[in-house]
Every structure is written in C-alpha cells, then in structure tokens.
Amino acid sequence: MSQLDFDYVIIGSGFGGSVSALRLSEKGYKVLVIEKGKWFTGKDFPKTNWNLKKWLWQPNMKLFGFFKMTFLNHVTILSGVGVGGGSLTYANTLPVPKTNFFTSGSWAGLYNWEETLKPHYETAYKMLGAAINPSFFEADETLRKLAKEIGKENAFEATNVSVYFGEEGRTVDDPYFGGKGPDRTGCVFCGACMTGCRYNAKNTLDKNYLFLAQQLGAEILAEKEVVDVTVLGAEDGADGYKINFISSIGKKEKGSVTAKGVIFSGGVVGTVPLLLKLKKKSLPNLSEMVGCAIRTNNESLMLVTSTNKNFKDFSKGIAIGSILQTSENSHLEPVRYGEGSAFFRTLTIPVIFSKYALLRLLGILFLMVKFPVKLLKTIFAKNYAKRTSVLLFMQSVDSTIRLKLGKIT
Ligand SMILES: Cc1cc2nc3c(=O)[nH]c(=O)nc-3n(C[C@H](O)[C@H](O)[C@H](O)COP(=O)(O)OP(=O)(O)OC[C@H]3O[C@@H](n4cnc5c(N)ncnc54)[C@H](O)[C@@H]3O)c2cc1C
Numbered sequence: 110m111s112q113l114d115f116d117y118v119i120i121g122s123g124f125g126g127s128v129s130a131l132r133l134s135e136k137g138y139k140v141l142v143i144e145k146g147k148w149f150t151g152k153d154f155p156k157t158n159w160n161l162k163k164w165l166w167q168p169n170m171k172l173f174g175f176f177k178m179t180f181l182n183h184v185t186i187l188s189g190v191g192v193g194g195g196s197l198t199y200a201n202t203l204p205v206p207k208t209n210f211f212t213s214g215s216w217a218g219l220y221n222w223e224e225t226l227k228p229h230y231e232t233a234y235k236m237l238g239a240a241i242n243p244s245f246f247e248a249d250e251t252l253r254k255l256a257k258e259i260g261k262e263n264a265f266e267a268t269n270v271s272v273y274f275g276e277e278g279r280t281v282d283d284p285y286f287g288g289k290g291p292d293r294t295g296c297v298f299c300g301a302c303m304t305g306c307r308y309n310a311k312n313t314l315d316k317n318y319l320f321l322a323q324q325l326g327a328e329i330l331a332e333k334e335v336v337d338v339t340v341l342g343a344e345d346g347a348d349g350y351k352i353n354f355i356s357s358i359g360k361k362e363k364g365s366v367t368a369k370g371v372i373f374s375g376g377v378v379g380t381v382p383l384l385l386k387l388k389k390k391s392l393p394n395l396s397e398m399v400g401c402a403i404r405t406n407n408e409s410l411m412l413v414t415s416t417n418k419n420f421k422d423f424s425k426g427i428a429i430g431s432i433l434q435t436s437e438n439s440h441l442e443p444v445r446y447g448e449g450s451a452f453f454r455t456l457t458i459p460v461i462f463s464k465y466a467l468l469r470l471l472g473i474l475f476l477m478v479k480f481p482v483k484l485l486k487t488i489f490a491k492n493y494a495k496r497t498s499v500l501l502f503m504q505s506v507d508s509t510i511r512l513k514l515g516k517i518t
C-alpha cells in the first residue's frame with residue numbers, strides 16, 4: 110500500500126466528491142480529487158449567459174465555462190462542470206424530500222431512510238450554510254397569489270437555500286466554521302445564482318467542504334478528465350488501482366496516479382458513461398446494473414414572458430425564492446435569471462399539450478399562423494430576463510430511464 114500515490118482518488122468535485130474529500134481527509138487519508146472543469150472565482154463568472162465562452166462547458170467548441178447541457182433522446186440533462194461541480198450553477202435550494210420519496214423507488218423497504226438520513230441532512234444544512242430566503246420579490250408574490258387562488262396558501266413557503274444573507278454587499282469573516290472557512294459577502298438579490306455568483310454570497314462547495322478538505326491536505330487537480338481506471342495486481346482491487354487522466358481543455362497532457370480506492374462521483378452524465386466504458390474494457394466485473402434505474406427529478410421548465418409595456422421585474426431575488434407544494438408528489442417554483450441572461454429564449458417553443466409529437470408540431474404551426482405578432486414579441490422581447498419567470502414543475506414520483514453507451518432507452 111505504501112507504494113501507492115494516494116489512499117483515495119475521487120473523480121469529480123461536485124456534492125458527492127466534495128463530501129467524500131472532506132470526510133476521508135478528516136479520517137487521515139491521503140486524498141486526490143480529479144476534476145475536469147476549471148477553478149472559478151467570482152470574477153470568472155459571466156455577467157450574462159450570452160457570454161457562452163465563460164458560461165457553457167462544450168470543450169469541442171472551445172467553450173470552457175461551467176454549465177453543461179446533454180441532449181439525449183427523451184431527456185435533456187443540465188449539470189455543472191468545475192471545481193464545486195453542480196454547486197457552481199445550481200439554484201441553491203435545499204429541500205428535504207417528502208415521506209413518499211423515501212418509501213418508493215428501488216430503495217423502498219430496504220431501510221427506514223427518512224429516519225436514517227435525518228441527521229445527515231442536518232449536517233449538510235450546517236455545512237452549506239442553509240438559511241430561509243428572507244425576501245420575496247415579484248415572482249414570489251405572484252406564486253403566493255396563485256396559491257391563494259387555488260386554496261393552497263398553506264402549501265406556499267420561502268425556500269431554504271445555501272446563500273449568505275448578511276448585510277447586502279458587506280463582506281464579513283467566515284460566518285460558518287469558526288474562522289476556518291473563507292469570508293462571505295451579503296447577497297444582493299441579483300437573480301444570477303445559476304450563472305455563477307459574482308458577489309461571494311452563494312455557498313458553493315469550494316467555500317465549505319472542498320475548502321476544509323484542502324486545509325487537511327486533500328489535493329485538487331483541475332482541468333483533467335479521468336478516462337480509464339485499471340486494477341493493479343489482484344483482480345479484486347486489493348492491490349489498488351491506476352487512474353489515467355488527460356487534459357480536458359485541449360492541452361496535450363496526460364498522466365496517471367495510483368490509489369487504494371477510487372470514488373466515482375462525476376454526476377450521472379460523468380460517472381455512468383465512464384463506468385459503462387470501463388465495463389467494456391478494464392473493469393469487466395462491474396455490475397450489469399450500471400446505467401439502469403436512473404432517476405431524473407422529473408422536471409419541466411416553462412418560460413412565461415410578459416409582453417406588457419409595464420411589466421413586472423421577475424429577475425430580482427435569488428434564483429428560487431419560494432415554493433408551492435402543488436400535491437404530495439409535486440411542486441412548483443418560480444425560477445429567475447439575472448438581468449440580461451436571455452440565452453434560453455433560443456431554446457423555447459410554444460407549449461402544446463398532446464401525447465403525440467405530430468399533434469404538438471401541428472399545434473405550434475397553428476399558433477405561429479394565428480398569433481405571429483404575439484409569438485415574435487415574446488421571443489424577441491427586450492429585457493427578456495426581467496420579463497420572464499421560469500416556472501419549474503417537479504415531481505418526485507418514481508420513474509426511471511436507462512442509459513446505454515451511445516443512446517438512451
Ligand atoms: C441549473 C441547475 C440548477 C439546480 N438546482 C438545484 C437546486 O436548487 N437544488 C438541488 O438540490 N439540486 C439542484 N440541481 C442539481 C444538483 O446540482 C445536482 O443534483 C448535483 O450537483 C449532483 O451532484 P453530484 O456530486 O452527483 O455531481 P456534480 O455536482 O454534477 O459533480 C460532478 C463533477 O464531476 C466532474 N466530472 C465528471 N466526469 C469526470 C471525469 N471523468 N473526470 C473528472 N471529472 C469529472 C464534473 O465536471 C463535475 O464537476 C441543479 C442543477 C442544475 C444544472
């Protein structure tokens with residue numbers, strides 16, 4: 110063992126990778142985190158998502174930002190790439206699933222997950238600086254109104270989020286870890302959490318788990334993509350593994366390290382394709398279940414744009430400031446982007462409800478002919494981010510997809 114470079118190599122520095130890095134380092138293990146994305150600080154984040162170079166992660170187009178879109182047959186997967194993974198682009202909300210979630214799915218009946226996980230949610234809340242959003246803005250008030258209209262006012266509430274709400278714009282010494290962590294600045298409610306917080310108010314993983322892990326000696330190797338993992342010596346991995354990586358930003362660099370154990374925490378679109386590839390090559394004993402029973406968060410995003418002259422500004426606030434529990438298994442949230450971030454207008458089409466693609470297509474054509482001016486006004490409206498509220502509808506009912514190399518079924 111002493112011949113190996115590290116005790117553990119962690120692939121990916123998102124939520125799974127960061128928690129693993131800190132907890133393993135606390136136990137005294139020698140840890141390396143390998144991350145394919147870049148390091149980001151506040152000034153590296155784009156002012157709007159039109160700055161594709163700073164926002165999108167699409168290496169084959171030389172775009173090395175932190176937001177990745179993966180288009181599959183039946184689903185589009187959004188994810189984060191960079192030191193801190195999804196935390197760089199996520200909407201900060203920290204909801205604990207309802208009982209139904211713990212008692213359904215492939216894990217149902219194996220354990221009392223709700224009780225077992227309770228203390229760990231508490232720990233995560235502490236680590237991520239969870240706080241209830243203190244300020245509602247236009248979109249939240251509109252949702253509250255809707256809740257009242259449908260008789261669900263009690264099911265409307267402020268979100269619990271990983272944001273520092275000190276005095277707006279004022280920087281203070283580490284408010285969370287007794288001086289061991291970095292400083293923070295009070296949130297200014299600019300709505301830009303998902304295009305990266307430029308104000309040091311969002312509690313991304315590089316400011317908590319990863320920051321503390323580094324203090325305990327964990328190393329982070331950014332801009333390197335793990336492409337292969339092979340077994341050293343004994344087939345069961347008892348002698349350790351060799352982890353091979355290449356530059357993820359187009360440099361002619363490659364390398365390898367060895368470790369006693371490997372943690373695959375590259376997120377669904379990172380880990381699953383890698384494991385499927387390794388199963389065919391260097392790790393044939395991986396389970397046949399790799400790629401099966403993948404859950405999404407059953408999420409639809411509907412953009413609602415006001416074409417009124419005197420529109421309300423929906424871009425002010427945090428990314429998601431309120432939530433309405435629409436049923437036991439579903440909820441609705443108004444999501445916002447910061448002023449100027451209107452890239453998603455390029456991906457929108459009118460909503461037509463039909464189970465058949467042909468009918469949906471015909472419905473869109475019908476709308477284009479019947480309301481051409483209204484449609485054009487919606488798509489090309491000035492101040493699009495301010496005029497637009499993204500309604501996020503999410504269901505926690507059990508439904509799974511299967512990922513295969515090259516396609517999804
Ligand atoms: C726009 C958006 C908003 C969201 N909002 C919320 C929210 O409000 N609340 C919530 O709970 N969740 C939210 N999520 C989901 C949340 O971000 C993810 O569930 C979470 O980040 C998953 O954590 P993870 O550790 O599995 O992987 P990730 O956080 O995705 O991290 C994986 C990391 O591994 C890296 N990686 C992958 N493959 C390799 C490789 N081969 N070599 C090296 N590095 C690799 C990736 O670059 C990435 O940085 C949101 C997601 C998005 C995209």
Ligand code: SF4
Nearest residue numbers: 296297299300302306
């Ligand atoms: S609203 Fe603005 S300042 Fe507040 S956390 Fe989001 S990006 Fe940062």
